[in-house]
Amino acid sequence: MPPVINEATCTGCGICAHICPTDVFNRGPRGAIPLVRYPDECWHCNACLIDCPELQFGAIELRIPLPLMLLHVGAEFDAVGYPAPRDGVTSTASPLGQAQPGQAARSATPEAVARGDGLRWHRLPRVGQRRSPDDATIPLRPTKVNGEKGEVHHGSETH
Amino acid sequence: MDPRRIDCDVLVVGGGIAGLMAAMNAAEHGARVIVAEKAHARRSGSGATGNDHFFCYIPEVHGDDMSVIVREVLDSMIGGFHDTPLTVKFLEQSFDRAKDWDQWGINMRPTGTWAFIGHAFPGRPRIWLKYAGSDQKEVLTKQASKRGVRTINFLPITDVIVEDGEVVGAIGIHVRKEEPELTLIRAKSVVLGTGTANRLYPAASPGFMFNTAFCSACTGAAQAMAYRAGAKLVNMEFPNMHAGPKYFARAGKATWIGVVTDPGGRPVGPFVEKPTKELGDITADVWNSLFADMHKSGRGPAYMDCRETAESDLEYMMWGMKEEGNTALIEYMEAANIDLRKNRVEFMQYTPHLIGRGVEIDLNGESSIKGLYAAGDPVGNFRADIAGAAVWGWIAGGNAAIRARKVRSVGNAEDSPLVAERTRQFSEILSRKNGATWQEANFALQQIMSDYAGMDVRSETLLKAGLKYLRDLRRNALDTLRADNAHTLMRAVETLDLIDCGEAIFITALERRETRGPHTRSDFPFSNPLLGNKFLTVRKENGGAITEWRDKLK
Numbered sequence: 001m002p003p004v005i006n007e008a009t010c011t012g013c014g015i016c017a018h019i020c021p022t023d024v025f026n027r028g029p030r031g032a033i034p035l036v037r038y039p040d041e042c043w044h045c046n047a048c049l050i051d052c053p054e055l056q057f058g059a060i061e062l063r064i065p066l067p068l069m070l071l072h073v074g075a076e077f078d079a080v081g082y083p084a085p086r087d088g089v090t091s092t093a094s095p096l097g098q099a100q101p102g103q104a105a106r107s108a109t110p111e112a113v114a115r116g117d118g119l120r121w122h123r124l125p126r127v128g129q130r131r132s133p134d135d136a137t138i139p140l141r142p143t144k145v146n147g148e149k150g151e152v153h154h155g156s157e158t159h
Numbered sequence: 160m161d162p163r164r165i166d167c168d169v170l171v172v173g174g175g176i177a178g179l180m181a182a183m184n185a186a187e188h189g190a191r192v193i194v195a196e197k198a199h200a201r202r203s204g205s206g207a208t209g210n211d212h213f214f215c216y217i218p219e220v221h222g223d224d225m226s227v228i229v230r231e232v233l234d235s236m237i238g239g240f241h242d243t244p245l246t247v248k249f250l251e252q253s254f255d256r257a258k259d260w261d262q263w264g265i266n267m268r269p270t271g272t273w274a275f276i277g278h279a280f281p282g283r284p285r286i287w288l289k290y291a292g293s294d295q296k297e298v299l300t301k302q303a304s305k306r307g308v309r310t311i312n313f314l315p316i317t318d319v320i321v322e323d324g325e326v327v328g329a330i331g332i333h334v335r336k337e338e339p340e341l342t343l344i345r346a347k348s349v350v351l352g353t354g355t356a357n358r359l360y361p362a363a364s365p366g367f368m369f370n371t372a373f374c375s376a377c378t379g380a381a382q383a384m385a386y387r388a389g390a391k392l393v394n395m396e397f398p399n400m401h402a403g404p405k406y407f408a409r410a411g412k413a414t415w416i417g418v419v420t421d422p423g424g425r426p427v428g429p430f431v432e433k434p435t436k437e438l439g440d441i442t443a444d445v446w447n448s449l450f451a452d453m454h455k456s457g458r459g460p461a462y463m464d465c466r467e468t469a470e471s472d473l474e475y476m477m478w479g480m481k482e483e484g485n486t487a488l489i490e491y492m493e494a495a496n497i498d499l500r501k502n503r504v505e506f507m508q509y510t511p512h513l514i515g516r517g518v519e520i521d522l523n524g525e526s527s528i529k530g531l532y533a534a535g536d537p538v539g540n541f542r543a544d545i546a547g548a549a550v551w552g553w554i555a556g557g558n559a560a561i562r563a564r565k566v567r568s569v570g571n572a573e574d575s576p577l578v579a580e581r582t583r584q585f586s587e588i589l590s591r592k593n594g595a596t597w598q599e600a601n602f603a604l605q606q607i608m609s610d611y612a613g614m615d616v617r618s619e620t621l622l623k624a625g626l627k628y629l630r631d632l633r634r635n636a637l638d639t640l641r642a643d644n645a646h647t648l649m650r651a652v653e654t655l656d657l658i659d660c661g662e663a664i665f666i667t668a669l670e671r672r673e674t675r676g677p678h679t680r681s682d683f684p685f686s687n688p689l690l691g692n693k694f695l696t697v698r699k700e701n702g703g704a705i706t707e708w709r710d711k712l713k
Contacts (some may be wrong), residue, residue, distance in 0.1 A: 012351045018312075019198075019199045019201050020198065020199075020202070021198045021199075021202055021203045021204065021207045021374055021376055022198070022216070022374070022376045023198060023334070023373055023376070023646055023649070024367060027335070035522040037646075038369070039366070039644065040369065041368075041369050041375070042369060042370070043369050043374060043409070043590050044370075044407075044409050044487040045202075045207050045208050045374075045409070045484060046208060046484070046486045046490070047202040047207055047208050049377070049486070050208060050486065051201075051202065051291075062487055062490070064407075064487070065367065065609075066490050067366070067367055067370075067406055068363035068364060068367065068370060068406055069406075069491075070406045078481070088693065119269060119270070119474065119475050119478040120474045120477070120478055121477075123486075123489075123490060123493065124486060124490070142242040
């Protein structure tokens with residue numbers, strides 16, 4: 001359910017629609033904002049985000065559907081049968097703490113080579129970070145985004 | 160639908176790892192090569208957004224005795240169904256392909272050395288080269304293009320055309336536009352590299368058919384079209400099950416560095432107590448049904464437990480997941496504030512898909528049909544995932560080009576009755592106003608596969624009933640399927656391919672009257688030593704299916 005396009009920052013380049021391995025998008029004419037036409041067919045591979053030239057402006061995001069909201073965590077029991085505290089669920093930590101923008105280093109320090117090789121994960125770069133659920137009021141009705149740049153196209157494609 | 164027509168020497172079906180490698184080597188042998196890719200080759204197939212482990216034999220790392228590494232692969236999770244001569248040939252060439260990739264710009268030495276990490280037994284050699292493959296498809300498509308390979312994206316191939324036992328071409332449906340176009344390709348050799356077969360069994364979560372570990376647009380096209388063309392399939396009766404995060408089937412377990420633990424936090428397997436990146440926990444590779452067994456027995460859930468994993472190894476693991484192409488998972492964990500230092504993650508066993516089960520190849524990568532080659536995941540008598548696709552793609556492509564040189568002219572594929580038959584079928588599907596969607600047919604297939612050729616129990620009566628229902632489903636599907644555009648026609652054809660894969664599974668599962676590995680026959684609940692070294696093949700002849708036993712090659 002997968003990719004969600006932000007019409008305010010999508011430029012309609014069409015790359016996501018062309019490279020999607022499962023053909024989730026409608027490939028419209030150049031300049032048109034792609035339509036997420038077959039959301040049930042998303043494989044959650046993130047290719048559309050990885051290749052989006054406007055990702056840093058939040059032009060596309062991946063929405064994980066409810067059944068996949070995994071990581072059935074926090075139900076562990078301790079040795080005497082009581083549920084373990086759900087620490088991580090209420091913490092603000094990322095899976096591994098603070099990832100930095102940039103590329104993974106090819107060279108590493110001797111200590112790092114000895115253990116983790118100094119290779120780190122860096123999240124895909126975005127200027128506007130995801131809003132955490134409790135830092136703003138939640139409108140009951142979604143507001144129209146500004147700066148629409150193209151129409152969602154439903155017909156056959158031309159490029 | 161009037162077919163467009165294209166001629167080439169070598170047609171490569173599928174622009175994944177195997178297909179691109181086959182195309183490149185065929186082009187280096189001077190062939191005119193076309194890659195027909197269902198999606199867009201830059202990001203298609205199970206390797207679309209990366210991989211991080213490449214099975215490889217490097218004498219300077221492993222020593223000169225290759226037999227040690229042969230043993231290691233045969234004992235591993237990918238080792239059950241190999242004709243060993245294929246394994247040996249693969250190992251001999253694996254380092255050359257790794258070096259090619261490194262030279263082309265895929266980072267095969269992210270730490271500066273050839274490092275073998277993870278997926279290993281304590282005290283045994285490690286065979287998986289850890290690499291950074293997140294841009295592998297971009298590199299390979301550029302390299303293919305540099306060698307003059309012509310890639311036609313959005314062109315899924317539906318059939319190979321065979322005349323007098325030799326391949327002469329293929330049929331495809333161009334799906335780039337709303338309106339599909341039938342395409343006829345005349346070729347002297349065809350290499351099948353269409354990946355795994357997913358969507359055969361119910362997915363990890365009900366109703367989410369595309370929630371699969373491997374690419375959900377890979378639907379057994381190679382196995383199905385080879386089978387229909389009369390080529391032998393092998394080892395189809397053995398289900399292959401993957402495992403990974405519960406209900407989120409993207410990628411799997413390979414890159415996780417943790418210990419599999421029970422609800423009380425005790426390690427389930429005997430191999431490691433404190434996970435390291437060198438070893439991880441290989442328990443689930445050996446005990447393939449671990450997560451399902453734990454759950455069904457009530458002793459579950461079983462968890463991937465990274466709480467004892469060193470901080471630097473956790474960083475390394477997340478880096479590996481990114482290179483593996485699993486960024487959706489790690490970004491989700493971050494967004495959901497899941498902290499692997501504190502939270503264990505429940506794992507599950509996924510339902511079967513076809514990988515390393517399918518087209519039987521020889522030492523040239525050729526199937527039992529002359530001029531028809533296969534490489535990568537759809538091969539049935541060898542498996543080594545990404546590296547297997549790279550090495551055997553390369554071998555098959557080279558031999559396909561050599562064969563094409565010997566064939567004087569392309570045959571008259573357009574005269575094949577198959578072209579008329581498929582044109583009629585596809586036109587009917589497109590012209591029906593009412594009828595079954597492809598999803599209906601696919602779900603119907605999944606319930607038959609799960610209930611009658613499942614992983615828990617199989618028996619003669621269940622399998623016979625299931626095969627009957629499957630054939631009814633095929634007939635009903637052909638009579639009622641409707642599609643309103645190129646995309647849904649493509650999905651309908653995928654579903655028909657999956658039904659053919661299912662038929663081969665039923666027929667071979669009936670014939671193997673024993674329990675072996677994940678093939679569980681309740682009416683033959685033992686392994687028959689007389690069948691221990693036997694492979695079972697199935698092929699079509701005159702409309703019927705013929706099964707044959709042969710010795711596994713040592």
